[in-house]
Amino acid sequence: MAILVTGGAGYIGSHTVAELLARGKEVVVVDNLQQGHREAVIGGTLEVGDLRDADFMAEVFRKHKVEAVIHFAASSLVGVSMKEPGEYYHNNVYGTLCLLEAMHKAGVNNIVFSSTAATYGEPEQVPIKETDRTQPTNTYGETKLAMERMMHWYDVAHGVKYVSLRYFNAAGAHASGRIGEDHSPETHLIPLVLQVALGQREQISIFGGDYATPDGTCVRDYIHVSDLADAHLRALGRLLDGGESAVYNLGNGRGFSVREVIEVAREVTGHPIPSVLLDRRGGDPAVLVASADRARTELGWIPQQPELRDIIASAWQWHSAHPHGYRG
Numbered sequence: 630m631a632i633l634v635t636g637g638a639g640y641i642g643s644h645t646v647a648e649l650l651a652r653g654k655e656v657v658v659v660d661n662l663q664q665g666h667r668e669a670v671i672g673g674t675l676e677v678g679d680l681r682d683a684d685f686m687a688e689v690f691r692k693h694k695v696e697a698v699i700h701f702a703a704s705s706l707v708g709v710s711m712k713e714p715g716e717y718y719h720n721n722v723y724g725t726l727c728l729l730e731a732m733h734k735a736g737v738n739n740i741v742f743s744s745t746a747a748t749y750g751e752p753e754q755v756p757i758k759e760t761d762r763t764q765p766t767n768t769y770g771e772t773k774l775a776m777e778r779m780m781h782w783y784d785v786a787h788g789v790k791y792v793s794l795r796y797f798n799a800a801g802a803h804a805s806g807r808i809g810e811d812h813s814p815e816t817h818l819i820p821l822v823l824q825v826a827l828g829q830r831e832q833i834s835i836f837g838g839d840y841a842t843p844d845g846t847c848v849r850d851y852i853h854v855s856d857l858a859d860a861h862l863r864a865l866g867r868l869l870d871g872g873e874s875a876v877y878n879l880g881n882g883r884g885f886s887v888r889e890v891i892e893v894a895r896e897v898t899g900h901p902i903p904s905v906l907l908d909r910r911g912g913d914p915a916v917l918v919a920s921a922d923r924a925r926t927e928l929g930w931i932p933q934q935p936e937l938r939d940i941i942a943s944a945w946q947w948h949s950a951h952p953h954g955y956r957g
């Protein structure tokens with residue numbers, strides 16, 4: 630029986646595929662390669678196609694005996710989601726509807742969902758708990774919340790069990806050096822900072838230095854991508870053991886400021902990494918950190934690489950060896 634990984638040619642998906650393969654699992658990847666890379670899929674079977682293509686999805690479920698799905702495929706750029714909400718509803722919400730329908734028709738009843746802590750919006754408290762209010766402040770977060778709700782109703786009606794994992798910033802790369810982060814365009818802080826060290830960018834912009842944080846810059850939660858992959862496998866294990874549907878935050882428990890990220894990147898790379906302080910961006914909360922207490926208690930998930938230095942060193946190993954990502 631295979632595990633179907635949607636978006637398995639993308640950043641977090643490819644690391645989860647590597648982890649599944651390492652544990653001897655049969656893997657099928659569905660990816661339309663709109664963001665993903667063929668080279669990122671280091672084993673298993675890659676089926677190139679779109680979730681929204683019902684015939685293609687039916688064929689995938691007919692060809693492969695699928696035991697469960699891990700669902701990463703989505704559009705995830707907050708800025709674009711605010712300009713093109715239709716595109717985000719179509720790919721994320723309609724795409725998930727098509728996936729759930731295909732699963733239901735094929736009698737597959739387990740799905741691990743890569744959600745986001747953007748489902749919470751402006752936090753009521755930090756660290757954020759799963760019981761906190763969900764009030765997304767952007768279309769991306771809204772579509773992810775809609776996808777979670779859809780799974781809930783498929784559970785009620787059809788017994789499709791889901792585990793939804795909510796997290797903020799994935800970072801780092803696989804220890805083998807074979808796969809890593811290659812987004813185009815890149816919007817995440819750590820790879821952008823490392824692009825300065827690679828000479829691909831002159832300086833890094835810091836948006837706001839007057840937040841109510843220890844050094845005035847925004848504080849964010851970073852999780853090593855291999856720790857995220859591990860959490861997805863633990864969630865899968867819960868479902869395959871007959872567990873009920875659940876929602877978990879995957880957080881570091883403590884955040885790191887923008888200045889800390891830049892400082893540690895300077896130490897790791899030995900590059901001065903010039904920075905420029907700009908005005909705040911609208912809609913950026915001062916601190917975004919999630920509590921992972923529930924995931925620790927119920928999934929036994931404890932991040933193995935929680936230190937910022939280790940996360941950045943891991944990312945640097947990949948980016949310095951592959952300055953142009955999968956293009957070399």
Ligand SMILES: NC(=O)c1ccc[n+]([C@@H]2O[C@H](COP(=O)([O-])OP(=O)(O)OC[C@H]3O[C@@H](n4cnc5c(N)ncnc54)[C@H](O)[C@@H]3O)[C@@H](O)[C@H]2O)c1
Pocket residue numbers: 635636637638639640641642659660661662663664665666678679680681700701702703704705720724743744745746796797798799800812
């Ligand atoms: N990267 C992060 O820091 C982060 C944080 C929180 C949540 N997430 C979520 O995790 C998931 C994976 O993130 P990522 O950074 O690996 O993104 P990614 O863009 O690298 O991976 C997504 C993959 O899905 C594929 N895809 C998109 N739409 C598709 C469709 N309709 N049919 C088939 N394939 C499709 C893309 O080609 C890509 O390979 C996303 O759902 C994202 O919302 C990411």
